[in-house]
Amino acid sequence: MVKVTIDNHTIEVEEGTTILQAARLIGGDIVPPAMCYHSKLKNSGGKCRTCMVKVSQGSAKDPRPIPKLVASCRTEVMDGMVVQNITSPEVVEARKAVVEFLLINHPLDCPVCDQAGECDLQNLSYEHGSNTSRFEEEKRTYETINIGNLIQFHPNRCILCYRCVYAAEQLTDKRVHGVLYRGEKSEISTFIQQAIENDFSGNMIDVCPVGALTDKPFRFKNRVWFLKPMEAHRTCSKCSGKVTIWLRGQEVYRVTGRKNKYGEVEDFICNECRFEKMNSTDWIIEGPRTIETSSVINQNYYAKKINPHVINSLKEKME
Amino acid sequence: MERKIILENNDIEGIRFLDVYRQNGGYQSVEKALKTMTPDEVVSEVKTSGLRGRGGAGFPTGLKWSFIDKKSNNPRYLVCNADESEPGTFKDRYLMERIPHRLLEGMICSSYALGANTAYIYVRGEYKYIVGILNEAIKECYKNGLLGKNILGSHYDLDIYVHCGAGAYICGEETALLESLEGKRGNPRLKPPFPAVKGLYDCPTVVNNVETLANIGWIVNHGGESFASIGIGKSTGTKLISACGHINKPGVYEIELGFPVEEFIYSEAYCGGIKNGKELKAVIPGGSSVPILPKELILNTLKGEKRLLSYESLADGGFESGSMLGSGGFIVYDEDDCIVRNTYNFSRFYHHESCGQCSPCREGTSWMDSVLYRIENGNGRMKDIDLLVNIASHIEGNTICPLGDASAWPVAAAIRHFRNEFEFHVEHPDIVRNSKHGSILQYTNK
Ligand SMILES: Cc1cc2nc3c(=O)[nH]c(=O)nc-3n(C[C@H](O)[C@H](O)[C@H](O)COP(=O)(O)O)c2cc1C
Numbered sequence: 057m058v059k060v061t062i063d064n065h066t067i068e069v070e071e072g073t074t075i076l077q078a079a080r081l082i083g084g085d086i087v088p089p090a091m092c093y094h095s096k097l098k099n100s101g102g103k104c105r106t107c108m109v110k111v112s113q114g115s116a117k118d119p120r121p122i123p124k125l126v127a128s129c130r131t132e133v134m135d136g137m138v139v140q141n142i143t144s145p146e147v148v149e150a151r152k153a154v155v156e157f158l159l160i161n162h163p164l165d166c167p168v169c170d171q172a173g174e175c176d177l178q179n180l181s182y183e184h185g186s187n188t189s190r191f192e193e194e195k196r197t198y199e200t201i202n203i204g205n206l207i208q209f210h211p212n213r214c215i216l217c218y219r220c221v222y223a224a225e226q227l228t229d230k231r232v233h234g235v236l237y238r239g240e241k242s243e244i245s246t247f248i249q250q251a252i253e254n255d256f257s258g259n260m261i262d263v264c265p266v267g268a269l270t271d272k273p274f275r276f277k278n279r280v281w282f283l284k285p286m287e288a289h290r291t292c293s294k295c296s297g298k299v300t301i302w303l304r305g306q307e308v309y310r311v312t313g314r315k316n317k318y319g320e321v322e323d324f325i326c327n328e329c330r331f332e333k334m335n336s337t338d339w340i341i342e343g344p345r346t347i348e349t350s351s352v353i354n355q356n357y358y359a360k361k362i363n364p365h366v367i368n369s370l371k372e373k374m375e
Numbered sequence: 376m377e378r379k380i381i382l383e384n385n386d387i388e389g390i391r392f393l394d395v396y397r398q399n400g401g402y403q404s405v406e407k408a409l410k411t412m413t414p415d416e417v418v419s420e421v422k423t424s425g426l427r428g429r430g431g432a433g434f435p436t437g438l439k440w441s442f443i444d445k446k447s448n449n450p451r452y453l454v455c456n457a458d459e460s461e462p463g464t465f466k467d468r469y470l471m472e473r474i475p476h477r478l479l480e481g482m483i484c485s486s487y488a489l490g491a492n493t494a495y496i497y498v499r500g501e502y503k504y505i506v507g508i509l510n511e512a513i514k515e516c517y518k519n520g521l522l523g524k525n526i527l528g529s530h531y532d533l534d535i536y537v538h539c540g541a542g543a544y545i546c547g548e549e550t551a552l553l554e555s556l557e558g559k560r561g562n563p564r565l566k567p568p569f570p571a572v573k574g575l576y577d578c579p580t581v582v583n584n585v586e587t588l589a590n591i592g593w594i595v596n597h598g599g600e601s602f603a604s605i606g607i608g609k610s611t612g613t614k615l616i617s618a619c620g621h622i623n624k625p626g627v628y629e630i631e632l633g634f635p636v637e638e639f640i641y642s643e644a645y646c647g648g649i650k651n652g653k654e655l656k657a658v659i660p661g662g663s664s665v666p667i668l669p670k671e672l673i674l675n676t677l678k679g680e681k682r683l684l685s686y687e688s689l690a691d692g693g694f695e696s697g698s699m700l701g702s703g704g705f706i707v708y709d710e711d712d713c714i715v716r717n718t719y720n721f722s723r724f725y726h727h728e729s730c731g732q733c734s735p736c737r738e739g740t741s742w743m744d745s746v747l748y749r750i751e752n753g754n755g756r757m758k759d760i761d762l763l764v765n766i767a768s769h770i771e772g773n774t775i776c777p778l779g780d781a782s783a784w785p786v787a788a789a790i791r792h793f794r795n796e797f798e799f800h801v802e803h804p805d806i807v808r809n810s811k812h813g814s815i816l817q818y819t820n821k
């Protein structure tokens with residue numbers, strides 16, 4: 057076991073634990089946000105840079121600080137390590153910067169995006185973003201790519217977290233898509249624009265932190281905050297059959313994997329469970345799924361937090 | 376101060392070929408190392424020599440070699456980084472074109488020291504013709520028992536393969552290079568683990584620059600101490616400087632580290648002064664990634680000492696008033712050159728070359744490029760200048776690999792030292808729009 061201190065909370069964790077995992081064990085506000093890391097996907101993380109923290113003491117043996125901020129999702133703790141997250145102004149500033157970078161080319165089309173209400177980027181910008189944009193150039197846009205009947209792909213919203221690439225690589229035996237081109241022109245693409253068809257492809261929807269990959273049959277059917285998430289299961293030969301069904305009245309609007317409070321799927325589910333079992337009688341309902349107070353689905357949270365100054369600053373800008 | 380290690384005998388006709396190279400003392404170090412020294416002795420000589428990596432970062436080579444994971448049962452690899460894509464840098468190309476055997480000789484000694492039986496040379500895509508030169512030289516070595524099984528009867532085996540990249544600057548970053556060598560997309564890996572522990576095919580690997588490896592033969596022949604006595608302080612040995620820009624004699628020069636910058640620019644033996652009798656305006660001393668310095672600061676440090684071509688002297692003053700030796704890509708600007716245009720050009724380069732893995736670099740490089748494009752074309756605003764500084768500071772240090780920093784430094788430095796030119800662009804959009812590319816006479820007449 058090794059001891060690590062994060063924002064003045066000390067905890068003992070197993071060797072090989074990352075700073076992010078250790079912070080999640082402590083819980084609360086000190087948990088860095090993570091957009092690209094997904095605990096169920098090998099090699100994920102390190103890319104989006106939202107989870108960066110400052111290591112002000114490397115370890116008990118070598119107390120020197122690490123000169124640059126590190127990606128907490130991919131940095132393992134050392135015995136006696138001291139980490140600063142929200143207590144470091146440098147980290148807070150860097151995170152703000154990363155959020156800005158993630159948003160400059162994002163279409164900000166939340167009003168017509170099915171992910172709205174359960175979008176990691178929305179949450180992230182709400183916590184760390186700015187009211188106005190300094191970006192005055194033309195945004196990057198793509199033609200929509202058709203990747204089949206079950207998944208809707210909006211490349212404009214993609215933040216290139218690579219999660220879907222890892223999911224496709226690790227859940228199915230055939231590599232069906234990846235990243236084309238480089239730099240700002242990188243884009244997720246299927247292999248010569250073919251439909252993604254396999255039993256587990258739907259999980260890409262669940263791992264996508266934004267609205268780039270969404271459930272096509274569910275498209276524009278309802279806002280997620282009008283739906284009631286219920287934990288349910290069925291016997292399935294392909295997957296665990298443990299899912300969340302999203303109900304309005306008795307109608308099942310969609311089926312997803314069960315996500316933990318960090319937006320990570322607990323069990324990957326098969327496409328049969330996700331797309332074909334659309335009657336509530338198909339499922340044994342366990343009970344309502346708890347919603348985090350910080351979730352956008354919890355509307356009251358927003359009512360409490362809206363800062364009237366926003367309106368003033370807009371008005372000032374118009375005058 | 377004429378001192379040649381790497382380019383020694385460079386002028387001899389036919390030095391590209393094994394027989395001529397050998398007649399002039401070539402491959403003696405291989406005989407010496409393989410037959411009379413243990414691998415550890417070679418490593419120890421390299422440590423003593425104080426040789427530092429010539430790829431840009433200047434990391435001590437012997438120290439890097441000693442990090443190689445000796446406990447691992449996996450094979451070890453030596454990889455030569457010949458991706459040389461940093462704008463302004465063309466020294467490795469010159470070396471490989473002229474004396475490919477110098478590199479191979481160094482690689483054989485280095486591989487022996489590291490216990491590697493396979494070595495790779497990763498050549499940038501645009502240097503395709505060099506692949507032919509290297510393969511020809513390698514073939515000669517195999518024929519003469521310098522490569523392959525049981526080299527010179529020493530029971531040591533080594534194969535060297537040349538791999539040609541597809542033309543990506545990012546594949547010069549050592550971990551991206553390894554990915555590319557493995558046949559994958561050239562995305563840099565997260566470190567740690569470092570290549571010395573988990574490199575090519577997850578095996579212990581050392582990645583070294585062409586010029587770094589080309590020094591090893593000499594070090595084996597003459598000993599680490601003699602090498603350490605050349606140069607100045609912790610900058611030992613010589614360095615290839617590829618000089619370009621508005622000078623009378625652009626080209627590749629070998630200088631002893633510690634050579635004064637002023638003499639390098641103005642002496643007939645080197646750059647031969649500024650072209651067309653113009654005034655020197657600024658220099659980028661180590662390839663496009665390092666900070667640009669105006670005339671006063673490149674010739675003398677802020678403390679008033681003469682600026683020397685060495686790791687320490689060029690870095691004197693930090694980024695406030697100093698720069699870096701980097702890869703030795705020495706780019707000279709004369710009084711007419713437009714720093715804004717130049718900065719825009721570099722920004723465009725980094726935008727184009729970012730691998731796009733991490734958000735600050737992917738988004739930041741394109742943002743800076745767009746803003747600089749506007750300023751350069753007379754559509755800039757005053758606040759854009761501070762915006763650029765701010766974007767650069769948000770990229771710097773927040774990325775997976777140093778390409779992010781490399782894209783931020785030139786912008787930050789150009790604005791730090793030449794803010795007036797950026798302001799001029801904003802204030803005089805008409806002049807800027809109508810000026811010839813890269814040359815604004817107004818600066819000279821101000
Ligand atoms: C974006 C980027 C590009 C690089 N390009 C090169 C290159 O073209 N050639 C090179 O030798 N090193 C290059 N490097 C440095 C290598 O990562 C590595 O440090 C070097 O090959 C180590 O060799 P050395 O210790 O002999 O200098 C680059 C680094 C970065 C971050």
Ligand code: SF4
Pocket residue numbers: 213214215216217218219220221244263264265266268269
């Ligand atoms: S489509 Fe979604 S999951 Fe895939 S890289 Fe883009 S944001 Fe990430």
Ligand code: SF4
Pocket residue numbers: 545562563728729730731732733734736737774775776777778779780
């Ligand atoms: S800094 Fe740029 S080039 Fe390096 S890994 Fe990140 S996106 Fe790729």
Ligand code: FES
Pocket residue numbers: 089090091092093101102103104105106107108127128129130
């Ligand atoms: S979550 Fe760690 S870098 Fe993206």
